[in-house]
Amino acid sequence: MIRAKKIFKSFGDLKILDDIDFTFERRKTNLIIGQSGAGKTVLLKILVGLLEPSSGEVWYDQTNCMSLNKKERRQLSMSVGMLFQGSALFDSMSVEENIRFPMDMFTNFTDGEKRARVDYCLNRVELNGVNDKYPSELSGGMQKRVGIARAIVLKPKYLFCDEPNSGLDPKTAIVIDDLIKDITIEEDMTTVINTHDMNSVMEIGDNILLLNKGKMEWTGHKDEILASQNQFLTDFIFASPFLKQLKDRAFQGI
């Protein structure tokens, strides 16, 4: 479980996040959604420790991240995995070297153990046999999967995904969504996903936080969206006329 407690963040006079208080639950795919510029990425960066909030606290289970020193934070980082928007795979390394990197850096595993773990992770994301390829030789969807494999290689307790579906076709996006959801349950993780892909919201939105201009606009489960009276949420989710029509027809049918 990750708890954001009364998070405020501003850059100079520009207020980005205003009183965010939310719990991201374990074994669930927690989604942060909102329009561009709503503060999603800033919130995700605060949660993962890449940015400091102006005020407020971030708790990883019983640990208050704000009270940790640099060394303790680095220690905590070993239980965190992150999938970046552009995958952030190291260009100069092969797929295997990318996935091995966290193990090379932080563990004393033998070469055989590392290889076995790489194979397991690649198998888990259904990408066998690409160990020696370089990121530039892979498609966008494959790069995301390698990114997931690298993120889970140290068996993290917390997984963060920044726009995991950006740049992917709808079919591949669903594959990535399902993969993240399955891994979250299998590995008993707390997963936080920052997205504005409505398919993802309706597919894997176990626990959703909607941001509007840096404030919490709505929270809930994907199943509560259709019945919600929140106008901003409805306008945001059913932004296209096509989806609006579908929704109206669905309600007429009911």
Added chain:
Amino acid sequence: MIRKMIFHFGRYMIWLRSILSKPEKFFMYYKETIRQMDDIGIGSLKIVLIVSIFIGAVVAVQLSYQLGETLVPKWYVGYILRDMVIIDMAPTITCLVLAGKVGSNIAAEIGGMRQKEHIDAMEVMGVNTTSYLVLPKIIAGLFMTPLLVILAAGLGIGSGYLIAIIGGYFTAAEFLQGLTTYYDAYNVFIMIIKSLVYGYIFTSVSAYHGYFVKPGSIALGRAGTDAVVYSNILILVSDYIIATVMTG
């Protein structure tokens, strides 16, 4: 302008402090250092070779021209060329060139990693990125620059000799007499000190500009330019300081 300079100096000093921390895994730092040594050292051989050959040749030709009609003995050309190349030409010109070649490469590499979120990815993993990405480059610069400079000095003197003999500016005996006259090992010491200082400057200053690059391709290009310009200015300033302190 002055405020900006103070800001950069302060941030550079704070940033430098974070470089000096215990490596997460010594072997990974060692591997990266070897890779950087190969990049900086072997990767720069060609350009150092070309530059140093021409430096020696031009100095030999011009000295012969300037001293040709005077009463100064011809062997003085060898003597002046040797000391000019060792004390200043080899370390300074070579490092100015290296600042352009290696410095822009370092700024682009680290800046690209920053823009493509590679540095963020490492930070999330718990890697001390300033240390892992910068320290190996500085160490490699400190090891390889003196070697390149020594090579440049040797090639500079050698090419000066060859060009002058081929051009008939002086005889081999005159040149060798000049080379062996008034030799002072302290000059080689100055050369090594200069190369160490310059090697540190162009690696760390370039890494600094890459590390704090702003988003966008224009910013990345500017980081590369700034890396080269500031490295060159600092090399020239420290050249003057070292000259004053060590020979003044």
